[in-house]
Structures are given as structure tokens and as C-alpha cells.
Amino acid sequence: MYERPNQHETPLYDALVQHSQRKPYSFHVPGHKSGSILPSKAEKHFRGILEIDLTEITGLDDLHHPEESIKEAQDLLSTYFGSKHSFFLIGGSTAGNLAMIRATYQEGKPFLVQRNCHKSIIHALELSGAHPVFLHPIFEQETGRYGPVSSQQVEEALREFPDAAGLILTYPDYYGRAYDLKSMIEHAHDKSVPVLIDEAHGVHFSLGEPVPPSSLHLGADVVVQSAHKMSPAMTMGAYLHIGSNRIEKQKISTYLQMFQSSSPSYPIMASLDIARCYLATFTQEELANSFEYVKEIREVLQSYPLWEVLPSEPGIDDPFKVTLQVKKTYGARLVSQLLEKEGIYPELVTDNQILLLLGLEPTVSISSLKAHLQNVYSNCSATHLEAHATIEQGVIHVEQPRYQKLAYSYLALDRMQPTFLPWSEVEGKIASYSVIPYPPGIPLIMKGERIQPFQINQVKQILEKDVHIQTQESNIQEGIHIYIE
Ligand SMILES: Cc1ncc(COP(=O)(O)O)c(C=O)c1O
Structure with a gap:
């Protein structure tokens, strides 16, 4: 172009x-x-x-x-x-x-x-x-x-x-x-x-x-x-x-x-x-070929009842990325394990979605992909389903004000002393670590924020659900380091 x-x-x-x-x-x-x-x-x-x-x-x-x-x-x-x-x-x-x-x-x-x-x-x-x-x-x-x-x-x-x-x-x-x-x-x-x-x-x-x-x-x-x-x-x-x-x-x-x-x-x-x-130097013809390939891959993926292939809106969604919304009964983590067993490695796996990245040119043979996907489908046997169907899926909703400032600048935080407190005592205190439930990867508490009651409630709910949390806090189940003001 x-x-x-x-x-x-x-x-x-x-x-x-x-x-x-x-x-x-x-x-x-x-x-x-x-x-x-x-x-x-x-x-x-x-x-x-x-x-x-x-x-x-x-x-x-x-x-x-x-x-x-x-x-x-x-x-x-x-x-x-x-x-x-x-x-x-x-x-x-x-x-x-x-x-x-x-x-x-x-x-x-x-x-x-x-x-x-x-x-x-x-x-x-x-x-x-x-x-x-x-x-x-x-x-x-x-x-x-x-x-x-x-x-x-x-x-x-x-x-x-x-x-x-x-x-x-x-x-x-x-x-x-x-x-x-x-x-x-x-x-x-x-x-x-x-x-x-x-x-x-x-x-x-x-x-x-x-x-x-x-x-x-x-x-x-x-x-x-x-x-x-x-x-x-x-x-x-x-x-x-x-x-x-x-x-x-x-x-x-x-x-x-x-x-x-x-x-x-x-x-x-x-x-x-x-x-x-x-x-x-990528020509329009090469681009058209690539889109044909993307279309074929999407059609192949759509033919398996393990997942729904999320639609791709022209001009809004990158056509080279394909998101599989895995059916609740299977669970994305189980399906991704079976994909990997077949030598198919996705870019990202969450509780309910698998993200596949396609190259700008065809790199995978459609017929061998079909054969591997068929194996994945067959391997999703009833035994696997029973074992994994109880896993709770979905995205944790992170409630936050529309915008939020830190209590102090990072420079000021750097001069403050952190100390560990149990969750019952941290209301109104300044968080010394971020708490990021993943997915969705949105910080629930950001380092330097004054901790609000709704954030403590949300952390408690998340901990009960056994959601993966990204944090440097080693004892997140019990509490968090806060800065002494
Ligand atoms: C949105 C975003 N920004 C920046 C980066 C960092 O990119 P890099 O790995 O090239 O340093 C990543 C990495 O995944 C990313 O997802």
C-alpha cells in the first residue's frame, strides 16, 4: 500500500x-x-x-x-x-x-x-x-x-x-x-x-x-x-x-x-x-492469498464442536488472530493441553479462550491440521469431560471507578517503608504491591493506590474462586504489604 x-x-x-x-x-x-x-x-x-x-x-x-x-x-x-x-x-x-x-x-x-x-x-x-x-x-x-x-x-x-x-x-x-x-x-x-x-x-x-x-x-x-x-x-x-x-x-x-x-x-x-x-513489498495478491488461507483455517476450526470461533470484524479485528471460545463442558486449559499433545502451540490460553496467531503467509498444511484437530476432538473423551466440567469459568469482573489516581507519586512511594498487614486491617492504606487477577489482567489493586473496601471484598471473592493472581506479594491469601505514611 x-x-x-x-x-x-x-x-x-x-x-x-x-x-x-x-x-x-x-x-x-x-x-x-x-x-x-x-x-x-x-x-x-x-x-x-x-x-x-x-x-x-x-x-x-x-x-x-x-x-x-x-x-x-x-x-x-x-x-x-x-x-x-x-x-x-x-x-x-x-x-x-x-x-x-x-x-x-x-x-x-x-x-x-x-x-x-x-x-x-x-x-x-x-x-x-x-x-x-x-x-x-x-x-x-x-x-x-x-x-x-x-x-x-x-x-x-x-x-x-x-x-x-x-x-x-x-x-x-x-x-x-x-x-x-x-x-x-x-x-x-x-x-x-x-x-x-x-x-x-x-x-x-x-x-x-x-x-x-x-x-x-x-x-x-x-x-x-x-x-x-x-x-x-x-x-x-x-x-x-x-x-x-x-x-x-x-x-x-x-x-x-x-x-x-x-x-x-x-x-x-x-x-x-x-x-x-x-x-x-507485500503485494495485494499476496495479501489476498493470505486471506484465503485465513478463511480456510477458520472454516476448519469452525467444523469442531469443541469451541466457537469468535467472529472477525473487518477493519476492527486483526484477521491474523483467531480466538476460540471453548465450550464450558471442555474447558480451554484441557483443550489446549490436547492441542499441545498434537504439536499445536497457541499464543495464549485463558479459562475460556484460546488465541491462535496466524502468520502473514500460509505456514501450516490444512490437511495435517485437520488430522491433528480430529485427534484433539477424539481425545476430549467423556472421562476428561467429567474431570474438568466442574472448573468454574469466566472472567472476573473488576469494579473500579472510571479513573483513579495514586495516593503519592512513585518517587514519594520509594521513600516510604512497606509493612505486611492482614486484609482486615488494610482499608485506607497505600498498597505496596499490585494485585492483578489473570484473566482478565486488569489490576484490581495498583501499587500506590489507597485501598478501598470494595477492593478488599473483591480480593476475598477472587481468592475463594482460586483464580490465578499476578502479584509480588508472597502471602496474598492472608494480606498485603502496605506503605507506612
Ligand atoms: C501490549 C504489549 N506491550 C508491550 C509488550 C512488550 O513487548 P516486547 O516483548 O516486544 O518487549 C507486550 C508483550 O507481550 C505487550 O503485549
């Missing part, structure tokens, strides 16, 4: 290959010397890639001060995505989220943050000593999950906090679901508030309909994408794009240097160059 003639070029990858072909003498790091020093058992899988695992020597540029092939590769990236400037990241979206938030932070100004965000966002806020205002996401009846915050909530929060340092949202969600982000961006820009988007799951949203639009094209100011999640980049490879002049490129660059290694991986960077080339 945004193809440029030179998008077939891969300057960084080419520079590495050309260097390697010269069979140079390595008197520099890394110690494997282009893969020639290795235990023999590692040779088969490592030798090839280590030939291009190089470092900042003449001709191979420097990620933290790019002037040659890395600059050219990042410029091609920026041209393809239509950004003001784009960066390669070798620390995943995690590094990008840390840098975008730290670079946008302004002393005393709050950040408006979607409460069901990735932990790297919370870590960035904490590291920045920021004042977050958490916006509670809406529960989506049709998917049975917590989704985005509403446009109205964003508008209200901006009215109350017009001087916010930024609005931080996740787009799309883990399941590939997009939403009306454009109106939220417009509300924020009306107040000159920059919009920072964690688009970890949407690097391929540049491909065009029926794939939802990228937030970059909807006007977001900074967008971070895990290139490794949905495009052919190596794990930890990600992109950060600057979409407007509201953000200082130099500040982002400074923090990326702080949060990322001074010895960035050349194979990861080269894979980012290749992934951009792949996306930018």
Missing part, C-alpha cells in the same frame, strides 16, 4: 553480508569470531547467524549514532510507515515504551493511562516518578473481555486533567482488536496533549484493509511496535515511530541509549531491516 521503489533494498542486511563475504580477520568482539569458535553441538543452528553477528566496526555504522547503513535502513522504515522519524529497537517494545514515556514526562504533570496496559508502561511511569491517572477499561460483552477505554472517558479525563503530559493507550489489544482511536487522538490534540501508543501487536497494520489502520496513520504522536510479534523480525526486534512535532526526537534518542545495550545485536537489527522490506 505504501510501497516505494527502494523498499526492496535492505542496506543494513546487505552491509553485514558483504562484510562477512570478505572473510575478514576479526580482532574485535564478539568472542565467537563470526561463529568460528563454538562447541560443535551448537554449530548447526548457530554458525550461520553468528557470521553476521558483528559489532560497530568501520562500515557497519552505530545504532546510537547512525550515519551509514543503519541510518539508511531507519530512513526506509520511516518512509514506509510515514513517520517523522523511526528507530530500530533491540530491546522489544519494552525498551520503546520506557523511552517514549520517560522522554514525554514533565514534572508535576499527570499521564492518562489505560489501566489494562502492559507492565513495561507501568515500569516506565514508575522509573519516571510520574503521576498516572488510570482509566478503567470497558467490558466487551461480545468477546467477554476487557477492551479499550471509551472515547467519552478520554474526553472527560482530558477535561479534568487538561495539562496532562500524555495519553497512553494500547492499540490493538492482545487479541488484535482495534477501536475508534481517531476520536481519542483528536480530543487529546484539542488540549495539545500528545498521544503515546503501545502498538506492540500491530506492526502489520500498515498492510491496509481489512487489517485495521495503524495508529500512526490515525495521528498518534509516538508509536511503539513489536516487529517480532507479527512480522518476520527476530525476537526483541521492535520499532519506535515519531508521528509529530509534539515529541522531541533527541529526547527519545537519549533515553533509548540509556535503556538499550551499547552493544546492540546486528542480527536483530538486520532482521528489522528485512521485516520492513517484507511488509513494504
Whole structure:
């Protein structure tokens, strides 16, 4: 869709290959010397890639001060995505989220943050000593999950906090679901508030309909994408794009240097160059073939009564993600175990749903998939059903005000002393750990929040249901560490 003639070029990858072909003498790091020093058992899988695992020597540029092939590769990236400037990241979206938030932070100004965000966002806020205002996401009846915050909530929060340092949202969600982000961006820009988007799951949203639009094209100011999640980049490879002049490129660059290694991986960077080339040169014909494949896979999956395949709405749902709503009688965890026994590994399993990620091209033979699924179906025998039918399913509803602030800034919390108290004594105290029932993954109590009676009641209910809880608190059954004020 945004193809440029030179998008077939891969300057960084080419520079590495050309260097390697010269069979140079390595008197520099890394110690494997282009893969020639290795235990023999590692040779088969490592030798090839280590030939291009190089470092900042003449001709191979420097990620933290790019002037040659890395600059050219990042410029091609920026041209393809239509950004003001784009960066390669070798620390995943995690590094990008840390840098975008730290670079946008302004002393005393709050950040408006979607409460069901990735932990790297919370870590960035904490590291920045920021004042977050958490916006509670809406529960989506049709998917049975917590989704985005509403446009109205964003508008209200901006009215109350017009001087916010930024609005931080996740787009799309883990399941590939997009939403009306454009109106939220417009509300924020009306107040000159920059919009920072964690688009970890949407690097391929540049491909065009029926794939939802990228937030970059909807006007977001900074967008971070895990290139490794949905495009052919190596794990930890990600992109950060600057979409407007509201953000200082130099500040982002400074923090990326702080949060990322001074010895960035050349194979990861080269894979980012290749992934951009792949996306930018993906033809409409290839896209049409992929959708045929997606359709076939969905039809095959739909033919088993173990689950319902949740519908995919063009322009809203990522077509390459398929969610199976597993029938209550079977239970998603049992079904996923049987899938794994057949060598089929899903991306995510909750109590009632299984998320499958398809590649941007066909990778699995339909006939062998059918054979394995038939085995899964047969193995879901009556014995299994009886054993698992009693497991309570469904999503825990997390009641929260529409938005909520922390009692103190993270910097102030850092200076306070934590102590453990039983649940009966924590009302009105400041939580020193977050409590996150999973699913749905929405913090019920956030570190730094003043604990309300309804939160204590909800924790008690959740503990009775034996729901998995993500927390650093080791004795969550009995109580929680609070900060002494
Ligand atoms: C929404 C979201 N943001 C950020 C991340 C972190 O991405 P990465 O693994 O590329 O660091 C993840 C990881 O799953 C994620 O789901």
C-alpha cells in the first residue's frame, strides 16, 4: 500500500553480508569470531547467524549514532510507515515504551493511562516518578473481555486533567482488536496533549484493509511496535515511530541509549531491516492469498464442536488472530493441553479462550491440521469431560471507578517503608504491591493506590474462586504489604 521503489533494498542486511563475504580477520568482539569458535553441538543452528553477528566496526555504522547503513535502513522504515522519524529497537517494545514515556514526562504533570496496559508502561511511569491517572477499561460483552477505554472517558479525563503530559493507550489489544482511536487522538490534540501508543501487536497494520489502520496513520504522536510479534523480525526486534512535532526526537534518542545495550545485536537489527522490506513489498495478491488461507483455517476450526470461533470484524479485528471460545463442558486449559499433545502451540490460553496467531503467509498444511484437530476432538473423551466440567469459568469482573489516581507519586512511594498487614486491617492504606487477577489482567489493586473496601471484598471473592493472581506479594491469601505514611 505504501510501497516505494527502494523498499526492496535492505542496506543494513546487505552491509553485514558483504562484510562477512570478505572473510575478514576479526580482532574485535564478539568472542565467537563470526561463529568460528563454538562447541560443535551448537554449530548447526548457530554458525550461520553468528557470521553476521558483528559489532560497530568501520562500515557497519552505530545504532546510537547512525550515519551509514543503519541510518539508511531507519530512513526506509520511516518512509514506509510515514513517520517523522523511526528507530530500530533491540530491546522489544519494552525498551520503546520506557523511552517514549520517560522522554514525554514533565514534572508535576499527570499521564492518562489505560489501566489494562502492559507492565513495561507501568515500569516506565514508575522509573519516571510520574503521576498516572488510570482509566478503567470497558467490558466487551461480545468477546467477554476487557477492551479499550471509551472515547467519552478520554474526553472527560482530558477535561479534568487538561495539562496532562500524555495519553497512553494500547492499540490493538492482545487479541488484535482495534477501536475508534481517531476520536481519542483528536480530543487529546484539542488540549495539545500528545498521544503515546503501545502498538506492540500491530506492526502489520500498515498492510491496509481489512487489517485495521495503524495508529500512526490515525495521528498518534509516538508509536511503539513489536516487529517480532507479527512480522518476520527476530525476537526483541521492535520499532519506535515519531508521528509529530509534539515529541522531541533527541529526547527519545537519549533515553533509548540509556535503556538499550551499547552493544546492540546486528542480527536483530538486520532482521528489522528485512521485516520492513517484507511488509513494504507485500503485494495485494499476496495479501489476498493470505486471506484465503485465513478463511480456510477458520472454516476448519469452525467444523469442531469443541469451541466457537469468535467472529472477525473487518477493519476492527486483526484477521491474523483467531480466538476460540471453548465450550464450558471442555474447558480451554484441557483443550489446549490436547492441542499441545498434537504439536499445536497457541499464543495464549485463558479459562475460556484460546488465541491462535496466524502468520502473514500460509505456514501450516490444512490437511495435517485437520488430522491433528480430529485427534484433539477424539481425545476430549467423556472421562476428561467429567474431570474438568466442574472448573468454574469466566472472567472476573473488576469494579473500579472510571479513573483513579495514586495516593503519592512513585518517587514519594520509594521513600516510604512497606509493612505486611492482614486484609482486615488494610482499608485506607497505600498498597505496596499490585494485585492483578489473570484473566482478565486488569489490576484490581495498583501499587500506590489507597485501598478501598470494595477492593478488599473483591480480593476475598477472587481468592475463594482460586483464580490465578499476578502479584509480588508472597502471602496474598492472608494480606498485603502496605506503605507506612
Ligand atoms: C501490549 C504489549 N506491550 C508491550 C509488550 C512488550 O513487548 P516486547 O516483548 O516486544 O518487549 C507486550 C508483550 O507481550 C505487550 O503485549
